[in-house]
Amino acid sequence: MVPSSLIPAIHTIAVDPIWPISLLVATFGIHLLLMNIALGGTFIVAWHSLSGGSKISRDLSGKLPTILALVINAGVPPLLFVKAVYAQFNYTSSVLMAVFWLAAVGALLIGYYALYYHYYRYDSMKDGGRKGLIFMVLCILLYVGFMLTNNMTLMLRPDHWIEYFQNPNGLVLNLNDSALMPRYLHFMVSALAVGGLFVAILGKMKSDQDYIKTGSKWFVRATIVNIGVGLWFLMALPRDIMLIFMGRDMFATVLLGIGMVGTLGLIHAGMKRNVVLSSVFTVIMVYVMIIMRHLLRKAYLSPYFKVEDIPVTGQYSPLYLFLISLVIGIIGIAYMLKLMFKAGRS
Ligand code: HEM
Structure with missing residues (x-):
């Protein structure tokens, strides 16, 4: 089978692709920096918990729930831009790995709640429980990251989509791609650095x-x-x-x-x-x-595929609305963070 025959038809796009691509790069950087702090920070707290915890890990664990919330929010804009520009590739890869992909949402919710629990019960929990909880969160974040790398690489490999015909239940991963593991580890090790x-x-x-x-x-x-x-x-x-x-x-x-x-x-x-x-x-x-x-x-x-091939309809008003919402959103988040720091609950 010719892999290109599996690619859904190309969509139109409202504005010149340079806009969504630039915004994708800009907003993905924010997501990635925050993700690195959340994942790297969780790893450091988990590591320190092995030797009974430390002042640093206690302090850090209080910041992690807020940072994770920001990671999730900052993930939405790049997700929308990826879907806008690479719809036929990213929707397909998401469907091929649908079970793992949707499970990531549930896993994140559990991880988010567990981070709050870990911090607020830090002193009252037994050492074993505290360790178990933070390692569970770490596994969840590692899982979510792995699924993102799977999705972002599977979308690039229509030649791997053929596996669907042997495995049509939403359980296809991109495991036979030799670049998958080093790419994933490259992101995870950066997270340790930025967490530090x-x-x-x-x-x-x-x-x-x-x-x-x-x-x-x-x-x-x-x-x-x-x-x-x-x-x-x-x-x-x-x-x-x-x-x-x-x-x-x-x-x-x-x-x-x-x-x-x-x-x-x-x-x-x-x-x-x-x-x-x-x-x-x-x-x-x-x-x-x-x-x-x-x-x-x-x-x-x-x-x-080339982005230049996407037919542009030239409707710029949604982009203006997005940019206005983005500015208002950033001001809103900055204001909330200011209030939070002021209240000493950071
Ligand atoms: C805390 C949990 C998360 C972790 C550990 C994480 C980790 C990662 C990693 C490692 C990548 C790079 C994948 C690659 O290119 O190989 C990535 C990309 C991405 N993540 Fe997250 N992520 C998390 C949560 C989220 C959420 C909740 C969203 C959406 C709401 C999201 C949206 C995205 C998008 C759209 C990309 C790709 C952007 C692009 O292709 O340019 N992430 N994430």
């Missing part, structure tokens, strides 16, 4: 050297490990696609170069325990990686 950075940022705000030292350690070690994982990911890509980062596409190659040099900058800033510089480098690097990820998606889909 968040601890260091808390330390900077409190002028607490213990926080800065612990956070910077996680940040530096995870970043060093991620050099290996990142190279594994690059090597695991199909050869034709990998070559876009090796000179075939100058922009992609320059980005990879910036990524490599930037990683050394991250490690240096982390080792010096310079929290501000580490944070600035991290935000820049996350966006460099997101643009590389976008070029990767473009390369994967190039045999089947």
Whole structure:
């Protein structure tokens, strides 16, 4: 069977695709940074719980429910933009893995509630219960992340959709893709680094050297490990696609170069325990990686689809409404966070 025959017909789009794609990149960065703090922070709390917990893990566990809520909210805009531009690919992959995909929603709800429970019962719970609960949340977040990587890679591989004919029950995953595991681990190890950075940022705000030292350690070690994982990911890509980062596409190659040099900058800033510089480098690097990820998606889909092929209807009013809502939403969230910090419940 020819894989392209499985791709649903192309849709129209209201505005030039450059708009939703730019907004996808911009909003995905926010989702990713927050997700990294939530997942990395949960890992650090779970890790510290093995040695009986610490002041840092208690403090961090109080921040996690709010951060997870923000992760979920910040995931919605990129989800809508992915659906707007890549509808025929992303809806199909979501349907193929529907059982795992829908289960992620239920799992997240349980994880979210469990994080609240973990914090509010931190002192009254027995040590075993506290450990069990935080490890359960960690497993849930790892599961959700794994499903997202599955979905975001399955949508790029119409040649893998054929598996549906052997497995039509919504249980198809992209497990036979050699790039799946390194891609997933690349995201998870970054989460550890950014989770560590968040601890260091808390330390900077409190002028607490213990926080800065612990956070910077996680940040530096995870970043060093991620050099290996990142190279594994690059090597695991199909050869034709990998070559876009090796000179075939100058922009992609320059980005990879910036990524490599930037990683050394991250490690240096982390080792010096310079929290501000580490944070600035991290935000820049996350966006460099997101643009590389976008070029990767473009390369994967190039045999089947180009965004330029989507017919544009030229109805700009929904976009204006979205931009106005976005600004109002950001102001609203900033105001709520301000109230929360003021009330001392952060
Ligand atoms: C806390 C739980 C979550 C974790 C751990 C998580 C993790 C991830 C990871 C690892 C990726 C990258 C996947 C890849 O490209 O290989 C990702 C992408 C994405 N996530 Fe999340 N996520 C979470 C919650 C959510 C929620 C609740 C939504 C939607 C409401 C969401 C929306 C998205 C979207 C749309 C993308 C892809 C964006 C794009 O392709 O440019 N995520 N997430």
